[in-house]
Amino acid sequence: MLELLVRGGTLVTPAGERRADLGITGGQLVEVGEELTGAATRTLDAAGLHVFPGGLDVHVHLNEPGRTHWEGFETGTRALAAGGATSFFDMPLNSSPPVLDAATFQEKRALGEAKSLLDFGLWGGLTPLNLDKLDELAGAGVIGFKAFMSNSGLDEFPAADDATLYEGLRAAKRLGLPVAVHAESEPLTRHFSELARARGAHTAREYLETRPVLAELEAVQRALLYAGELGAKLHLVHLSSGAAVALALEARARGVDVSTETCPHYLHFTEADLERVGAALKCAPPLRPQAVQDDLWAALLRGEIDMVGSDHSPAPPDRKTSENFFALWGGVSGAQSTLSVLLTDGHARRGLPLAALAALSALNPARRFGLPQKGALEVGRDADFALVELGREWTLTREDLQDRWKQNPYVGSTFSGQVRATYLRGQPIFQGDQFDGAGRGRLLTPRRSAGAV
Structure with a gap:
């Protein structure tokens, strides 16, 4: 007896699309095939819908504990679920205290297990303050280590200087875990910012000039050099x-073991939108000119980008309000819109195959970070999926948003394809505009030394 039978949907698989049913028991996919005949406790009619593997967002800032008023597990995971995600990795900074040792890891883990609607993994920090804590973080179950190569904006999470990054990569190699880096050159961004402030710069355009593509390229080259020398696993975030x-x-x-990630806001918006929209689109690295975005899309369509993560990084309205653009908190609230951007800007407008879209949002993250139970609609994996009405045109309104402050810059955008329901381990988390708050997410811990995507 199956616990749930999902009938008549079009499955999005690594091999392409196929009409098939899903048989689910114990939170796992136990049968996948056409017109399954087994009896089931519950049946879900998915006719006319596409069934995508549940999204795995590898780059989210939910800020709990300590800054729950910015965003927390309850509201953040509602937004993720409404966007078709079933799992996520939370970054170690912005919460207070940041995740720099086993004790802070366990504190955040307990909050996630009590409040998260979705399964979750936790990044640990890599800073000059905690090089001696990486072993205990690995033992606690971190997905990997996150380092900033430029100022994070938080004194309690300082940037990794060259020696810290090198030694952190060395330790991560020994521990079989990846290091994720925010790759912008601190010397260059600091120099350009100091020059701008000295002349009284305060506009969005002047902010853009302080963080050129050059600063990203210099840091990426340095991180790749260290990782290659040490044989360490490197993950380049938000390129x-x-x-x-x-x-x-x-x-x-x-031969360098490197994976790449970009974000939906780099794919959907350009620097012209930053000047038009303002604070809601301030981020680092910043939005780029149209020509740079075109190159980024070309790389994605060629299969050269491994995954797309939201980098959801919200802040209260008072941190997003100032006449001085340099004083604004840098972060985009977009956890709910990643799949919408890929479906619309990618599939509908540029012909991105649905199988490639599912790889970017689910399969590749699961492979890279050692989670064989996630990422695809295959027997033996967790029954995580999103039901999508593929051709539906709809416009995002503020009332649709589920995150705490509803400062999503995609409001007013018209999308092609809408999430109708999200299921985690066979249980409905999001249906229409309703949430089932009974389920709670589980901690995801990686299989060490996972393979390349």
């Missing part, structure tokens, strides 16, 4: 340019 992706590909061809 904003095709040129940065090209550097990673060249290094991979030389």
